[in-house]
Amino acid sequence: xxxxxxxxxxxxxxxxxxxxxxxxxxxxxxxxxxxxxxxxxxxxxxxxxxxxxxxxxxxxxxxxxxxxxxxxxxxxxxxxxxxxxxxxxxxxxxxxxxxxxxxxxxxxxxxxxxxxxxxxxxxxxxxxxxxxxxxxxxxxxxxxxxxxxxxxxxxxxxxxxxxxxxxxxxxxxxxxxxxxxxxxxxxxxxxxxxxxxxxxxxxxxxxxxxxxxxxxxxxxxxxxxxxxxxxxxxxxxxxxxxxxxxxxxxxxxxxxxxxxxxxxxxxxxxxxxxxxxxx
Numbered sequence: 645x646x647x648x649x650x651x652x653x654x655x656x657x658x659x660x661x662x663x664x665x666x667x668x669x670x671x672x673x674x675x676x677x678x679x680x681x682x683x684x685x686x687x688x689x690x691x692x693x694x695x696x697x698x699x700x701x702x703x704x705x706x707x708x709x710x711x712x713x714x715x716x717x718x719x720x721x722x723x724x725x726x727x728x729x730x731x732x733x734x735x736x737x738x739x740x741x742x743x744x745x746x747x748x749x750x751x752x753x754x755x756x757x758x759x760x761x762x763x764x765x766x767x768x769x770x771x772x773x774x775x776x777x778x779x780x781x782x783x784x785x786x787x788x789x790x791x792x793x794x795x796x797x798x799x800x801x802x803x804x805x806x807x808x809x810x811x812x813x814x815x816x817x818x819x820x821x822x823x824x825x826x827x828x829x830x831x832x833x834x835x836x837x838x839x840x841x842x843x844x845x846x847x848x849x850x851x852x853x854x855x856x857x858x859x860x861x862x863x864x865x866x867x868x869x870x871x872x873x874x875x876x877x878x879x880x881x882x883x884x885x886x887x888x889x890x891x892x893x894x895x896x897x898x899x900x901x902x903x904x905x906x907x908x909x910x911x912x913x914x915x916x917x918x919x920x921x922x923x
Contacts, residue, residue, distance in 0.1 A: 647676035666779070688778035702922040703732045704787060706813035707745045708799040715793035719815040721919050722748050722759065723787035731782050733808050740776050741809075744769055748789060759789045790815070790917045796823040800830035815917040822911025831895070832902060833918050838889035841915060846888065854883050889916065 648671040653664065655678065666685060674680035704725035710717055724741040726732050744759070747769050751762035760770040767775075769786065777784050794817025801810035814830040840846050858879040862872050884891045890903035890913075897905070906913050 648672075648678075652676065652678060685775065685778050703727060703729045704921050705732055705738065705741055705809035706801065706811065706919050706921060707741050707809075708801060708813050708815065709745055709749050710797050710799055710815075711749060713793060716795040717797040717817075718791055718793040719797040719799055719817070719917070720745065720749050721788075721790040721799075721813040721815060721917060723789075723813075723919055723921060725783075725785050725787040725921070726780070727782040729808055731780055734780075737776075737780065737784075738809055740772070744772070744786060753789055754791050756786050756789055759786050787921070788919060790919055792817050792915055792917045794914045795819045796826065798823070798826035798830055800827060800834055802831075802834040811921045813917075813919045816913060817915040819912045819914065822906060822909060822913055824911065825906060825909045826913075828896065829889075829902060829906065829913060830916075832892070833889065833916055835895050836892055837918060838892055838916075839887045840889065841913065842890050843884050843888055846884070851880070855880060858883075889913070 652671060653667050666688070667681070670681035670684040670688075671678070673684055702725065704723060706721055706723050708719060708721045710719045712718075722741070722745045724737075724744055726737060731737050743764060747753075747762040747764040748759045751758065753759040753762050760768065760773070762769050764772045773784055773786065790813075792815040796818050798816045798818070800814045800816075802812040802814070803809070804811040812834050814833045816826045816830045816833065818826045855876060858876045859872065862875045862879070867875055881891075885893070885901075890901065890906070892902050894900045894902050894905050
């Protein structure tokens, strides 16, 4: 006769997130001792983690939250990874990811290391990740943590497929006037993948490398020597239009740049973050 009750099963399932059969087996092995059964489930997760250490967890989701802060507002994005999209779209994984996000925000974590050390219920996020691996049977990890602060911060979550949770997250920081266009700019960033806010943010070494490539290409095309510098600078401008947010053609109206749209709003964009699962 089983030495545990349905209430014991329910309590342990709620605490660990494990499936019915796993919980029943753990309670049976532990002779009804809930604490020992929980330890059994955790060890199962650690064993799975060890077995799947070399596996790639490139699927998953991104989740975000914006909170008031000393800077005005701070946005958080947390990427949680699994091995397959099948797991990533389950409600269990989605709920777990939201719980990790809440722990990250509560701890004001800004790195994966800080996130893993953050408290979640009476354990750490690292403990919960190991436990979830035992429940799901796949490698799970907190892939990245990103924060952005400003007077105002807007978030946009993009689904690359209707049957999956968000795969792309964007945070945009603005002043108060810029808040009016922040969402549209965030949607643009999700689609166009800029790397820098302004030309001034592009590292000098990257500019010099691009200038060298443009120079070699122009010379190889047989352009007149006197025309080379002007052609190279034109190609650099074209490069900036690809990678710099304020120089990109605005996705909703390519006749304008993003910078022109923001300027027309009377506001300023002060920063952005774009995160895609697996990148």
